[in-house]
Amino acid sequence: MAANAQKKPEPTYKIEGVQKINAEVYQLVHNPTNGNVYVVGPKAGFNKNAENFVYVLNGSSLAVIDSISLGKKLPFGIAINNKKKHFM
Numbered sequence: 551m552a553a554n555a556q557k558k559p560e561p562t563y564k565i566e567g568v569q570k571i572n573a574e575v576y577q578l579v580h581n582p583t584n585g586n587v588y589v590v591g592p593k594a595g596f597n598k599n600a601e602n603f604v605y606v607l608n609g610s611s612l613a614v615i616d617s618i619s620l621g622k623k624l625p626f627g628i629a630i631n632n633k634k635k636h637f638m
């Protein structure tokens with residue numbers, strides 16, 4: 551390494567925990583108002599017969615605190631509108 555080469559700054563984030571969920575989750579959104587994390591995915595693999603859920607995780611422990619069934623509808627794109635208190 552050249553003497554005058556700049557070092558890359560250390561990242562300001564780190565992974566502090568991991569939570570296993572009995573599902574194949576693929577999207578995530580964080581609600582800064584209540585600290586919860588929402589992820590979506592099917593419980594039994596990606597196929598047209600699988601029931602899909604939104605899983606509500608505690609933002610600190612990542613423990614699943616609730617789940618919302620979406621039936622066989624596979625969601626693409628989730629968002630939170632804190633102003634109107636909507637989950638889309």
